[in-house]
Amino acid sequence: MHLVLDNSATHKTMLIRDWLLRRPRYHVHFTPTSASWINPVKQWFGLPMERATRRGVHCSVEQLERDIRAFIVATNADPEPFRG
Structure with a gap:
């Protein structure tokens, strides 16, 4: 599963980072900061x-x-x- 995320701080919280680490099936892609x-x-x-x-x-x-x-x-x- 590929997730495209913007560069807001929501996904950078420890709770979300831990959740993603427990799910290696998810591949996170970030959009450029200025776009x-x-x-x-x-x-x-x-x-x-x-x-x-x-x-x-x-x-x-x-x-x-x-x-x-x-x-x-x-x-x-x-x-x-x-x-x-």
């Missing part, structure tokens, strides 16, 4: 719109969903760190 955490998330979710759906014609919701899922599968097949 809003939501900006890279919005950029990533905008990628299918920019790269997969704008060039196509979709006559149904099913076609649109298929193209978005195909984009995600192709992106996951050759993953790279996201730098928004």
Whole structure:
């Protein structure tokens, strides 16, 4: 489980740090101190719109969903760190 957290002090308390240490399944990722955490998330979710759906014609919701899922599968097949 990957958790994306901003750099507020909430997760730095001893209680939260201990909780995370007892759960090695959780991998914590922090956003840059000077950036809003939501900006890279919005950029990533905008990628299918920019790269997969704008060039196509979709006559149904099913076609649109298929193209978005195909984009995600192709992106996951050759993953790279996201730098928004």
